[in-house]
Amino acid sequence: MPQDNCDPPRLPRAFYDRDPATLARALLGQRLVRIADGQRVSGLISETEAYGGPDDQASHAFRRTPRSAIMYGPPGYAYVYFIYGMYFCLNAVAAADGQPGAVLIRGVVPQEGITIMRSRRPGVADAHLADGPGKVCQAFGITRNLNAADLTASSELWIEAGPGVPASRVVITPRIGVRGDAAARNRLWRFLTRP
DNA sequence: CTCTCGATGCGCT
DNA sequence: GCGCATCGAGAGA
Numbered sequence: 001m002p003q004d005n006c007d008p009p010r011l012p013r014a015f016y017d018r019d020p021a022t023l024a025r026a027l028l029g030q031r032l033v034r035i036a037d038g039q040r041v042s043g044l045i046s047e048t049e050a051y052g053g054p055d056d057q058a059s060h061a062f063r064r065t066p067r068s069a070i071m072y073g074p075p076g077y078a079y080v081y082f083i084y085g086m087y088f089c090l091n092a093v094a095a096a097d098g099q100p101g102a103v104l105i106r107g108v109v110p111q112e113g114i115t116i117m118r119s120r121r122p123g124v125a126d127a128h129l130a131d132g133p134g135k136v137c138q139a140f141g142i143t144r145n146l147n148a149a150d151l152t153a154s155s156e157l158w159i160e161a162g163p164g165v166p167a168s169r170v171v172i173t174p175r176i177g178v179r180g181d182a183a184a185r186n187r188l189w190r191f192l193t194r195p
Numbered sequence: 196c197t198c199t200c201g202a203t204g205c206g207c208t
Numbered sequence: 209g210c211g212c213a214t215c216g217a218g219a220g221a
Contacts (some may be wrong), residue, residue: 049202051202053207065218066209066217067217082216084213084214085215086213089202098221106202133203134203135203138204142204175202177201195210196212198218198220199219200216200217201215201216202217203215206211206212207210207211207212
């Protein structure tokens with residue numbers, strides 16, 4: 001596979017080497033980039049959620065299993081999982097090696113390759129191309145193949161430094177759809193960008 | 196092996 | 209607002 005970019009400005013591993021909530025906030029306004037079939041698709045991350053380890057009942061890493069093992073590994077890797085029999089969700093592994101944690105990419109505002117996204121999600125209005133975790137993976141063509149991809153080195157999927165988002169435009173809420181104990185439900189670990 | 200149900204999205208009401 | 213699609217991970221037996 002020839003590398004058609006000289007040196008894409010991927011965020012370095014140190015960027016991911018933080019606790020999940022801090023990383024979730026920091027990922028807002030960064031650029032998610034996907035190259036498939038030589039086509040570049042990108043957008044600014046607009047919504048994230050942090051997931052922890054054994055102290056977070058809502059997290060896959062609440063228990064260490066073969067699937068969640070990657071969340072215990074070094075930061076900067078993609079954790080892609082299959083859900084509800086038909087959707088994929090993309091996470092970026094956070095925190096140091098041995099410290100479990102990840103950030104779910106819940107929403108992206110499309111920038112480049114919008115026509116490709118439309119073709120991947122036929123009949124969907126532009127505003128809803130990637131405004132949900134499953135939609136992000138559909139619009140960006142992200143599947144199981146990209147699980148464990150190194151976001152700091154992959155030529156297929158990475159995150160670049162974007163304009164970021166000022167604190168005045170960040171909204172923080174509890175996470176969506178978590179069913180754990182009160183601690184898991186009440187944690188303010190969802191970050192979204194207000195327009 | 197079997198059973199449950201989910202870090203969801205969509206279409207219909 | 210509500211029900212359904214659809215299947216793999218994880219747990220219990």
